[in-house]
Amino acid sequence: MRKHYLILLLWVFTLLINCTGEVTSPSDHEGPEIIKTGKLTGKVMSQNGTKPIGGASVFTFDDQYKIYYTTSDADGNFSLEAPTGNHTIYIQTGNGSNFRTEISANVKENENLNLDVSQTKLNQVAKIAYVKGSYDKIEDIIQTLGYAATEITTNDLANLTTIAQYDIIFLNCGSRINYSNTALYAAIDTNLATFVANGGSIYASDWDVAYLVGGTNNTNNCSLAGGFVPDSKLCSKNTGNSGMVAATVNSAGLSTALGFSTLGIDYDLGSWQKIVNYDPAYWEVLVKETATNDALMIRTNHFTATGIPNTTIGNAPNTTFTTVCISLPGNIQISISVPQALVPYLVALGATVGPCSGSSNSGYIYYTTFHNHASGNIGNAGVILQYVILNL
Structure with a gap:
């Protein structure tokens, strides 16, 4: 009986030896687990x-x-x-x-x-503010979607404590008033730089490019005094003429979200800001003029500056989510927010903390040469502005 037992053990051990002489386990011969x-x-x-x-x-x-x-x-x-x-x-x-x-x-x-539509409604996490303009009312589109935004003033932009309450600030065309108060606008420049560098996002339309690069109520030249975006990154001049402009959606992601890739934009006001120069490594062009390839809508999350204080922005103290970059098959990278408890496990699988591109701390800056002006039907441009609101 003992002899038979020893023979059985030897037979089992032999089965567990592979051709290289290494001991294996039965699980080594199993195929990949099939996920149901x-x-x-x-x-x-x-x-x-x-x-x-x-x-x-x-x-x-x-x-x-x-x-x-x-x-x-x-x-x-x-x-x-x-x-x-x-x-x-x-x-x-x-x-x-x-x-x-x-x-x-x-x-x-x-x-x-x-899933029922009552479950799949997109909730607002951000605290949103807007500055009232003369030719633009982005707050109307925000409210049409069912989201909330708080009106603040140009003077409020000079108070960092006030704007730091928000995650997103919308600057409506024509909101840049009382520019003769240079001390006020110097404070605004500093505060907007601090806001974006610490993760806050800004949308500016048409004439309000002056908040970004300097100037009075609009810009008429490059390298003007003021602003917080480096002059080497963007120049816009108030030289656009009224009329319909044929435009092309330059971003595959935006085109998929919208369901179209071409549109006509009605510039029915007397003049508008043309983007005459921009740094393509700094800005992503989302919409361009079809005939000239001139940029009509751009965004960046590459803003950095030296000497910027660390400042808590908006909902940051209350969130339990962290932004990570994950790679999908096909070398596609996506930036998503996940509960902090998941981060170590995702990092172990190759994810990185922070967005897939841009500065790890920078919020987004969106700039559109068009807006939802009150004097006409903006058509498909309105759907683009909805995208802007939801993707800041």
Whole structure:
């Protein structure tokens, strides 16, 4: 009996030896684990449920922290393959720091779970402010989407404590008044630099490029005094003529979110700011004039400056989310916000903390030569401005 037992042990040991003489375990011969999945479908809507949101990120993670990711189409619709079981589904625009929603869902194998629109409304996390303008009312579009914004004044921009309460500030065309008070605008320049360098985002339209690069109520030359964006990065002159301009959407992500790649922009006011020079390594062109390739809408998150104090901006003290960069198959990188508890596990799989491009601390600066002026129908330009609001 003992002899048979020893023979059996020898036989088992032999099976566990591979051809190189190394000991293996039965699990070494198993194939990759097959993840069971189901499908989630739905429609991303604005907070008030009236507007579909295109280009929103929709994603979740499995138990090994692998990401399952898709985006909503121009009509807000999405279809996400997701691992089975109870999971948190994340819906975000931009990098998720300002607008996001979380949903609990029980995914079943080979079944489709359609999420109700009451679940997929995109929530506002950011605190938003705007400065009233003479020719532009971005606050109307913000409110049309069901989001809230607080009016502040030009004088408020000179008070860092006031603007540091907000995550996003919208500067409407024609808001730059009382420029003769040079001390006021010097303080504004310093505060806006501090705001953006610490993660706050700014949108400026048309004449209000002067907040960025200097000038009075508009700019008529390059290298003007004032502003906080280096003159080498941007020059805009008030030389645009009224009329329809054929435009092309220059960003694949923006085009997918909008559902179109060409449009006509009606510049029906007397004059508007033309972008005559910009640094392409600093700015991303989102919309350009078709005939001339002149930039009409640009953005950057590359702002840096020396001597900027560390200042807490907006919701930063209250958030439990962190922005990370994750690589998808096809060498595609996405910036998303995730709960801080997930960060170490995602980093272990190759994610990096911070956005995929730009300065790790910089907020976004969006500049559009067009806006939602009160004197005419802005058509598809209005949908672009909705995108701007949700992606700051």
